[in-house]
Amino acid sequence: MLEPSYQGIIYFENDPKKRLTGRKLEAVLNLLHTAFEGSRTREEIMLWIKGSKTGTKDFPYPITNCEVLIIEDVANSKIAGAIITADYRDVRYIPLLATNPEYQRRGIAKVMVEAIKGLQREGVEIRVHHRGHLRKFYKSLGFNVENTGIKYSRGKPESIHRARWIKPK
C-alpha cells in the first residue's frame, strides 16, 4: 500500500496531449540514468521513451506504442519511481524500471509492475542484465525467470536473466 499522497500517472508517446515532457521528462531521465549508474545514456533512454524507427544495437527492430508510468510523491514534488514499457517485436517489453533510492523497499517497483500487468492485453516480457540479485523480485511478481546466457558489460561478464509473464486467460 502506497502513501495516499503518491500519484500514478501514465504518459503515452502516441498522444500529443499525454506525452512526457518538460520538468517531468528531465526528472525521469535523471532518475533512470542514475539508477543504472550511467550505463544507460540519456540518449538511449530517450529512444525508449520516444520510440525509434532505427532502434539501437541491442534492439534493431522498431520500438512502438511507448508508455511511461511514473509514481510521484505529490506532497514533496518528487518522482518516486518510473517504468517504461513499449511494444518490441511480439512482446510488451519493459526496458527500464527504477525507484528513486529515497523511496526504495516500500513496494513502489512492485506497484509499477503490477500496474503494467493490469494494462496488458497479451503478455509482457522483461529482460534484465544483472548478477541474479533481482531474480527474487521478478519471481515474487509472478514472472517466470530464465537465465539466458552471459553478456560482457564494460569487460565484465554478467548473466542475463529473462523474466516473462503472460496474462492468464
Ligand SMILES: CC(C)(COP(=O)(O)OP(=O)(O)OC[C@H]1O[C@@H](n2cnc3c(N)ncnc32)[C@H](O)[C@@H]1OP(=O)(O)O)[C@@H](O)C(=O)NCCC(=O)NCCS
Ligand atoms: C530494483 C528496484 C527497481 C526495486 O525497487 P523498489 O521499489 O525498492 O522495490 P519494491 O519495494 O517494490 O520491492 C519488492 C520486493 O522485491 C525484492 N527486492 C527489491 N529490491 C531488491 C534488491 N535490491 N535486492 C533484492 N531483492 C530486492 C524484495 O523481495 C522486495 O520485497 P521486500 O522489500 O518486502 O523484501 C530498485 O532497487 C532500483 O531502482 N534499482 C536500480 C535499477 C534497477 O536495477 N532496475 C531493475 C532492472 S530493469
